[in-house]
Amino acid sequence: MAFVLLVVEDDDDVREALGVLLEFEGHEVACARNGRDALGQLQAGLRPSLIILDLAMPVMGGVEFRRCQRADPALAHIPVIVLSCTDDILEQAQRLGALACLRKPLSLNRLAELVAAHAGPHPIPR
Numbered sequence: 033m034a035f036v037l038l039v040v041e042d043d044d045d046v047r048e049a050l051g052v053l054l055e056f057e058g059h060e061v062a063c064a065r066n067g068r069d070a071l072g073q074l075q076a077g078l079r080p081s082l083i084i085l086d087l088a089m090p091v092m093g094g095v096e097f098r099r100c101q102r103a104d105p106a107l108a109h110i111p112v113i114v115l116s117c118t119d120d121i122l123e124q125a126q127r128l129g130a131l132a133c134l135r136k137p138l139s140l141n142r143l144a145e146l147v148a149a150h151a152g153p154h155p156i157p158r
Contacts, residue, residue, distance in 0.1 A: 034058040035081035035151040040070040040097065041115070042089040046138075050084065053140050054147065066090060067097025074107050082131075082151040084143070087116040087124060098128045113146055 037059050041047040044065075051061045062078055064070035066089045083101075087094035094114060101107045114125045117136040125133035132146050 034060060036060045036062065036079070037147065037151060038062045038064065038070060038073065038078065038080040038083045040064045040067060040083060040089070040094065041086045042066055043086075046086075046136075049140075050138075050143070053144065054084075057144055057147065059147070059151065067092030067094060067100070070097055071100055074101070074110075075104075080110060082147060083110055083112045084147075085112050085114050085130075087114055087118070087121075095124070095128065098130075102129065111150055113143075113150065 037054050039047055039050045039061060041050060042065055047063050051063055054061045062073060062080065064073055068091050085094045085097065098112060101110065112128065112130045114121065114128060114130045114133045115136055115138065116124065116133070118124065121133045121135055131150050134143060
C-alpha cells in the first residue's frame with residue numbers, strides 16, 4: 033500500500049535520492065528543504081503518513097521543527113524518522129519522540145524497511 037511521505041532534507045542530492053527511492057517503493061513523496069518549509073506544507077494541509085527528518089538544516093533545523101510539530105495538535109500525531117551524522121543520534125531521536133533514527137551516510141535498504149514498518153494510517157488523537 034502506498035502512503036504520502038514528507039522528506040525534510042537540506043542537501044539537494046540526498047533529498048532527491050530519497051524521493052526517488054521512496055517513489056520507487058510506490059509512495060507519494062513531498063519534499064522540503066528545511067523545517068520551516070516542512071511546517072508550512074503541513075500547516076497548508078499536507079498530512080503525510082510519515083516524516084523523514086534531517087536534524088541539521090539551515091533556517092529551521094529538525095529539533096526546532098519537531099518542537100513546533102509536537103506543539104500543534106493537528107500535526108503532533110505524525111510519526112518521524114530522524115536522519116543525522118551526529119554521534120548522539122539515538123539520544124536525540126529518543127528526546128524527539130522519533131520512531132527510529134538513521135545515521136548518515138544512509139543505508140537505503142534500512143530506510144525502505146523502516147518506511148515499510150512505520151508508514152501507514154495513524155489515528156488522530158481527539
